[in-house]
Amino acid sequence: MKNTLEAKLAYRENAVRSATPIELVVILFEAAIEDMRRAVSAIQTRDIEERAAAVRHAMLILQQLQGTLDFERGGQVAKQFEQFYNLIRAKLLESQLRNSPELMSQQIQFMSEVRDCWAEAKKQIEPQPLPMPLAPPPESRQDGLEDGGPTAGWSA
16 A cells, blocks of 8 residues: 555656646646545545545645736636635535535535646647658659659759
8 A cells, every 4th residue: 555655646746747837737636636535535434534634635735726826917817716716615614514525526526627627728728749640651652753753853
């Protein structure tokens, strides 16, 4: 178990170090969602310490996300994200106080939807590598070099 956790942490650390800013946002959302899932499980098993630790870590992640908002450049969008993070944080506390896995699950759903939007934005913004075209077999070349076509006598 210890080796699995260490490997997971090493993988996550490497992913964070090589991540673009938008990938970091996705990673933070995924970590918060994972914490909330742990909290749901802890609520169901009545593990108060695990629930509190999971909620506390999710709150720290939300605080980090909120702290990176740029209100000058982000304008209204940044304000909407601030409201979103405040709402999620309030609902996490409420679900912890009420011991409500249903309310916590709602927050997981909201965070997952926003995370999916960030992942889609990443696809739209960051260039995707182009697939390498396969060269046609030598017998099917159509560049005119074998048959004396228009490029046969061309030289640079």
